Amino acid sequence: MSRSIQIAAAVTDKNLELVLKVLPAIVVIMAASWACGRLALMVKQPRVLGEMVAGVLLGPTLLGAVWADGQKFIFPPEVKPILYVLSTIGLTLFMFLVGVGFDHSGGTNGKQEARRAGLLAVSGMVPSLLLGGAVGWLTYDSLSKPGVGSVEFMLFLGGALSITAFPMLARILYERNLQNTSLGRMTLLGASFDDAAAWCFLAVISAMHANAGGAKALVTIGLSVAFVAVMLLVVRPLLKPLGERVQRTGEFGLDQMYLVLGVVIAAGFFTDYIGIYSVFGGFVAGLAMPNNPAFREAVLKRMMDVTTTLLLPIFFTFSGLNTQLNGLGGWAMIGPFLLILVAGFIGKYFGCGLALRGAGLSWRKSLAIGGLMNARGLMILIFINIGLAQGIIGQEVFSMLVLVAVVTTALALPLYRWAMPDHVEREMLIEEGVLVEQAPEPRGDQRELVGSAG
Incomplete structure (x- = not known):
């Protein structure tokens, strides 16, 4: 008995x-993410860009370079698997929320908007896919x-460059009150098509890689299709009364939360089990809600x-711990990096901009949307982390694509503001009825005339 007690005590x-090692690491992650997020807001960038940069800075690129012992103390080897598990849970929940946020009821888009959104999705993906493949x-x-x-x-690199950060794009548009404009609706719909296609694309690549092609890959792809069909055709109708109840009563309690989280975790487990990563399960579970x-x-x-302030910063840091940007200092790596960066930028910016201009949009709106579609943000990080975990790419390519994510995401809002200055954006909001134009305050002599006329 005493031996059992000793073993139990040792395990405890x-x-x-x-x-005591994991919790301080999380505190450091949250503090760095908060500080870099605030700095990003100060320079008129989305908070999530600062959080991405914080993750890179906590890795070997900065902290490991200037204080290697401190970084090893904060992030010892035994802590990294815990961070990986937490980041995986965070990604699964986040992709679930992305799926929940998709309005797949058809919306109020007119036929012209829908056609342009479809064109935007194709022009945002195909040129980047081809250039990335080249x-x-x-x-x-x-x-x-x-x-x-x-x-x-080639397919993986092209797929990574073709993705757009739909959640970040939505946040930018909502912050600028653009979600109900024709520009906002078209961009959101096009980006949603873009991302859905990219995830399907990655699922196929992952299945091919995990099973080395042939019959096993077809089995994995078949199971993936069957999973999506079951979730959308069986689970979704079963959950419909839950949505109606929340709509009717306005209540969403713990019992409902247990059910929702159970569906998400089960979906993530199944897709991970068949070899296409848990984030796909989370995303499809969101679509099934x-x-x-x-x-x-x-x-x-x-x-x-909770997902964005606790779990996602852990994911950014876990990505940063695998990112070695100071290893790109030689020309041998700078050349390929610049090729990847230019291919990604041209494919999105000019691909979307020129296609929309050809469809009849003004140059301003076309280039503004092209700039926004260049925001890759969190979504490309998820994409390439899957590639790294499955051995499709190595550390060098991973580090290059992290830097591409940061650079292109940082360019998105400045490119939009260059094409659509504040006064032009305001005119568009007034023209579409989103913003009500206020009459200027009359001067003193005008007020006297108004009063005498009354």
């Missing part, structure tokens, strides 16, 4: 020691990992803050 002490072909010998085929590498406004608002209100 070891677990407590691990907790760069992948040029750099395959120098950047690919052993055992990764050239086609697989009731699509009425009250339910969406309740779920987002309950879950978004």
